[in-house]
Amino acid sequence: MTVRGLSKSFGSGPGRFWALTDIDLSLTPRTFTAIMGPSGSGKTTLLNCLLGLDKPDTGSVSIGGQNITRLDEAGLAELRRSRVGVVFQSYNLIPSLTVADNISLPLRLAGRRIDGRRVRELAEIVGVAATLQRRPSQLSGGQQQRVAFARALITDPELIVADEPTGALDTASSDVVLGLLRSIVSDLDQRALLVTHDPRAAAVADRVLFLSDGRWQGELRGATAGQISAALTDVGRRP
Ligand SMILES: Nc1ncnc2c1ncn2[C@@H]1O[C@H](COP(=O)(O)OP(=O)(O)OP(=O)(O)O)[C@@H](O)[C@H]1O
Secondary structure (H helix, E strand, C coil), rough: CCCEEEEEEEECCCCCEEEEEEEECCCCCCCEEECCCCCCCCCCHHHHHHHHCCCEEEEEEEEEEEHHCCCCHHHHHHHHHHHHEEECCCCCCCCCCCCCHHHHHHHHHHCCCHHHHHHHHHHHHHHHHHHHCCCHHCHHHHHHHHHHHHHHHHHCEEEEEECCCCCCCCCHHHHHHHHHHHHHHHCCCCCCEEECCCCHHHHHCCEEEEEEEEEEEEEEEECCCHHHHHHHHHHHHHH
């Protein structure tokens, strides 16, 4: 996945506001990248541009070698359904469906064949194989988030985007979910993009990119939570 020279504004005339300016980003397979930045720095706008929910003013977003900024609505729907797996803070599982049916839902929506063996395999990888016939309400928050990861992986996407995936979890469940994301990247050859406010979560990534006022402010590789926290404070202080 490659982003080149991406800029995004809202409004027009004197009220025009640049939420993102000249953003470049490259995510290669088996890399785990975290994005951090103060509130209003442009993180959600960037994710929305990657998912085709917002159209950038300039620049390109290439996923699987295709510039998604040129896709029509049908192409963008297919992108979000099959080519990018997304996990949010709220697990967004369908309460009336079993865990197995929640995991296979993206395939059903895409009209693709459901491979029961693959559903079980992913459930095992994320550690919810014993819960396949239960409903989401019978699972803990951490278990529900693991189901959301299996659902994100079922279409074998080119990128996993996790937007505050540990925001609603306690420390122990957060650690499990972050360890899972880490192993998804290494064992399943995935690339992952994590947006988080939590330096402990970002420390699990290979590199952390800092965004402020819609521009990259720098990056850290292999940093501890303490180093990330200090860098974040520094970014927030810059004029
Ligand atoms: N639809 C919109 N219209 C006008 N301004 C917008 C719109 N969406 C976002 N913005 C502005 O763009 C800037 C970036 O917002 P964005 O939501 O991307 O920040 P964020 O880093 O995700 O913040 P948070 O951490 O609080 O979620 C903010 O100043 C916001 O007010």
